[in-house]
Amino acid sequence: MSDNHDFAPTVLLGVNSPQTPQLSDPPPPRTPPPFNPPPSPPASSFPSDSGEASGPERLIFTGTGGEYFRIWIVNLFLNILTLGIYSAWAKVRKMRYFYDSTHLAGSSFEYHGKPSAILKGRLIAGGLLVAYNFVPKVSIKAGYAMMLLLAVVMPWLIWKSLQFKLHNSSYRGIRFGFDGTCGRAYKVYMLYPFLSALTFGLLTPFTHQRIKKFQHDESRYGTSPFSFHASVKNFYGAYFLAFVIFVVGMLALTFLGGAFGSSILKSAANTKGKQAVFGILMAFVIFAWGQMVYSIFMTMLQNLIWNNTQLGDHAFTSDMKGTSVMYIALTNILFIALTLGLYTPFAKVRMLKYRVESMTLIPSGNLDGFVANTAAEVSATSEGVTDLLDFDFAL
Numbered sequence: 001m002s003d004n005h006d007f008a009p010t011v012l013l014g015v016n017s018p019q020t021p022q023l024s025d026p027p028p029p030r031t032p033p034p035f036n037p038p039p040s041p042p043a044s045s046f047p048s049d050s051g052e053a054s055g056p057e058r059l060i061f062t063g064t065g066g067e068y069f070r071i072w073i074v075n076l077f078l079n080i081l082t083l084g085i086y087s088a089w090a091k092v093r094k095m096r097y098f099y100d101s102t103h104l105a106g107s108s109f110e111y112h113g114k115p116s117a118i119l120k121g122r123l124i125a126g127g128l129l130v131a132y133n134f135v136p137k138v139s140i141k142a143g144y145a146m147m148l149l150l151a152v153v154m155p156w157l158i159w160k161s162l163q164f165k166l167h168n169s170s171y172r173g174i175r176f177g178f179d180g181t182c183g184r185a186y187k188v189y190m191l192y193p194f195l196s197a198l199t200f201g202l203l204t205p206f207t208h209q210r211i212k213k214f215q216h217d218e219s220r221y222g223t224s225p226f227s228f229h230a231s232v233k234n235f236y237g238a239y240f241l242a243f244v245i246f247v248v249g250m251l252a253l254t255f256l257g258g259a260f261g262s263s264i265l266k267s268a269a270n271t272k273g274k275q276a277v278f279g280i281l282m283a284f285v286i287f288a289w290g291q292m293v294y295s296i297f298m299t300m301l302q303n304l305i306w307n308n309t310q311l312g313d314h315a316f317t318s319d320m321k322g323t324s325v326m327y328i329a330l331t332n333i334l335f336i337a338l339t340l341g342l343y344t345p346f347a348k349v350r351m352l353k354y355r356v357e358s359m360t361l362i363p364s365g366n367l368d369g370f371v372a373n374t375a376a377e378v379s380a381t382s383e384g385v386t387d388l389l390d391f392d393f394a395l
Contacts (some may be wrong), residue, residue, distance in 0.1 A: 065346030
């Protein structure tokens, strides 16, 4: 459900604080500050918790790299053997393992996606990509028309994907859902990105905030809605801080690299060989710095988004630390390179475990009563779901 936050948001919404989180030490878990909530829906939409409030419930991830490696290696082998057709079944195996390994208040999440539906969506997506790459070779005008078609269809694909992911996610037998309309999907996934491009990226934080607000505000657990309260100003703050860190770091690397490289090359023989080695070293340093800034940025975003998300009257907190994310990311890259890619499943579990276990649910009342009331309301409404929701485009 969210950007490249592949699983942690998705398992809760199907996918952060009024102040922009700091660079290396975001604030510890806390109850979000007061805000003016949106108009309350009918009373039946919000379960009334009974009894004393439960304590904070931190999410727990019990998956291990060794367990996921066995799933990953079999999926990889069968994907190669079937020329990618098995990828839909591979995704379901992976998602079920991750959901089953994620626990909240003693219960795990469940994933209900069907491989046949995912395969159907991927065949359509694959057909569009093949046409996108082949048509321009036949006709330039047809190529432009194909680009326009993809741009027009993409918001609809994302909208259906959000519906599919949330509907096929559940907790304690109650499914999540997504109520956003197709019209609003076109607004946030087509109009706002277009305006961002026209302003050379200046509206990117604004567009990002609108997308997250659409995703969270239109999501629900049973009949209980999520809500999102981070402002556009918060997003501009996170983007600006990440940009400043990146630029300052690049200027420092350029200055130090130029001075260091010049002194070495002037005082050594075999200049061409040393230039090549120095170039490779600088490329690696720049890549590592880019990964560090990206890790910092992702940390700020998760904290910003989830510290400003609520489920009914229940709040979430996220206390990820930039230094921890950087360490995990850089060591993952190193181990993946040293093992020629075999460490990939272990790397994914390491990062996912940290992201999931950085999140906490702060109940405003008794969580068991909340779940029981929500289940009763879902049963009473007899919510129906069409076959079209069982159609994943794997975006």
